[in-house]
Amino acid sequence: MDKHTQLICDPRQAPMQINSLQPPVYHASTIVFDNTKALFQRHWSDRYDYSYGTHGTPTTYLLADQIARLEGGKYALLTPSGLAAIVLVNTALLEQGDEVWVTENMYSPNLEHLYELQKRYGVVIKIYNPLDATSFQPTAVCKLLWLEAAGSVTLEFPDLQGLIKIAKKHHVCVALDSTWGAGLAYSPFDLNGISVDICVHALTKYPSGGGDVLMGSIVTNDETLHTKLRRMHTLLGFSVSGDDCARVYRSLPSLALRYDKQSKNAIELLTYLKHEPAFAQVLHPANPDTLGHQFWQQNCPNGRSAGLVSVVFDKRYAWADICRFCDALRIFKLGFSWGSATSLVMLYDLSKMRTLPQAHLCGRYVVRFCIGLESPKDLIDDIKTALGSLNYDEKSK
Numbered sequence: 001m002d003k004h005t006q007l008i009c010d011p012r013q014a015p016m017q018i019n020s021l022q023p024p025v026y027h028a029s030t031i032v033f034d035n036t037k038a039l040f041q042r043h044w045s046d047r048y049d050y051s052y053g054t055h056g057t058p059t060t061y062l063l064a065d066q067i068a069r070l071e072g073g074k075y076a077l078l079t080p081s082g083l084a085a086i087v088l089v090n091t092a093l094l095e096q097g098d099e100v101w102v103t104e105n106m107y108s109p110n111l112e113h114l115y116e117l118q119k120r121y122g123v124v125i126k127i128y129n130p131l132d133a134t135s136f137q138p139t140a141v142c143k144l145l146w147l148e149a150a151g152s153v154t155l156e157f158p159d160l161q162g163l164i165k166i167a168k169k170h171h172v173c174v175a176l177d178s179t180w181g182a183g184l185a186y187s188p189f190d191l192n193g194i195s196v197d198i199c200v201h202a203l204t205k206y207p208s209g210g211g212d213v214l215m216g217s218i219v220t221n222d223e224t225l226h227t228k229l230r231r232m233h234t235l236l237g238f239s240v241s242g243d244d245c246a247r248v249y250r251s252l253p254s255l256a257l258r259y260d261k262q263s264k265n266a267i268e269l270l271t272y273l274k275h276e277p278a279f280a281q282v283l284h285p286a287n288p289d290t291l292g293h294q295f296w297q298q299n300c301p302n303g304r305s306a307g308l309v310s311v312v313f314d315k316r317y318a319w320a321d322i323c324r325f326c327d328a329l330r331i332f333k334l335g336f337s338w339g340s341a342t343s344l345v346m347l348y349d350l351s352k353m354r355t356l357p358q359a360h361l362c363g364r365y366v367v368r369f370c371i372g373l374e375s376p377k378d379l380i381d382d383i384k385t386a387l388g389s390l391n392y393d394e395k396s397k
């Protein structure tokens with residue numbers, strides 16, 4: 001045989017299996033069938049369908065099964081980003097004229113996708129108050145309830161159990177964005193015996209842990225529901241790369257260590273932030289002053305929380321001051337996302353994001369700190385220095 005043909009028709013003489021600690025990484029678009037019988041017997045709904053790269057490889061299934069275990073569910077799908085997981089759920093479950101219930105403190109691109117479905121297909125969007133389950137009043141065409149615990153930016157922890165109970169009574173599918181909880185702060189499929197139907201997780205955050213991978217997951221316990229979501233997954237052509245899966249897989253064993261350390265660092269910061277006069281309010285579910293604190297206690301009995309803490313700036317500060325504050329930070333980097341070793345900061349003008357009155361917040365300018373693994377003392381010094389650059393004389397207040 002010609003050596004160029006041999007370079008293509010690799011005889012693969014070296015034994016292909018070794019017991020490395022980390023599993024091998026498969027890269028595949030084409031997957032070769034043994035024969036025509038195997039080709040015609042394939043079906044996309046097989047639990048492990050190795051017929052084309054988009055359907056999965058041993059590497060993607062290995063990670064998916066670990067994520068299902070992490071969330072306490074049976075089946076998992078992996079998507080190219082956390083947002084892709086959300087979009088898949090919306091697309092698979094909502095038809096023309098269906099009703100979906102959301103909150104204003106939800107991850108905003110989810111809302112944007114739903115408004116797009118509203119515009120195109122007349123999907124009806126209704127807004128409930130995450131702290132008052134009675135505000136959720138599904139009608140006969142309600143198909144989906146979105147939950148997010150804790151809420152984005154302002155971190156209110158919702159009445160998960162109260163809301164899920166109402167949804168179950170009306171046979172409404174419950175999807176929870178559990179990115180904040182990371183499969184550690186609470187158990188989506190066993191909240192004091194109550195369970196969500198779908199758990200969406202941006203693996204981009206804590207499971208990746210490096211700030212360098214985009215991935216999402218959708219976990220369920222129900223085979224019919226999983227198959228429905230899996231069909232849409234196949235139709236949309238969503239796939240993830242083996243290398244990205246290997247990165248997340250490798251980070252999972254240290255997930256709890258990192259989560260707890262970032263959580264502990266955030267609590268240390270919380271104590272300082274509460275005494276800092278520049279901040280009118282400090283938002284964190286473990287802070288008794290934050291709305292939903294009792295629901296956090298109820299659903300997170302191990303006292304865990306993500307390393308996110310937000311502050312509402314005192315009213316004397318203008319938007320330009322908030323910008324200057326963020327620009328003056330040195331250890332905190334300005335950027336979206338969270339869950340890596342690097343602490344991040346992001347600034348928000350709530351009046352541009354929310355339409356309902358935010359009576360529980362005493363200002364509109366919010367800065368969210370995403371705490372990494374640096375020393376909390378260094379992070380506090382960074383904030384103090386940045387506040388100092390605003391040149392306000394505290395005594396003249």
Ligand SMILES: *Cc1c(COP(=O)(O)O)cnc(C)c1O
Pocket residue numbers: 081082083084107148152177179180202203204205214215216337
């Ligand atoms: C980041 C995030 C997402 C989206 O994840 P991406 O991988 O960045 O698309 C969804 N929900 C929540 C709560 C998030 O924080």
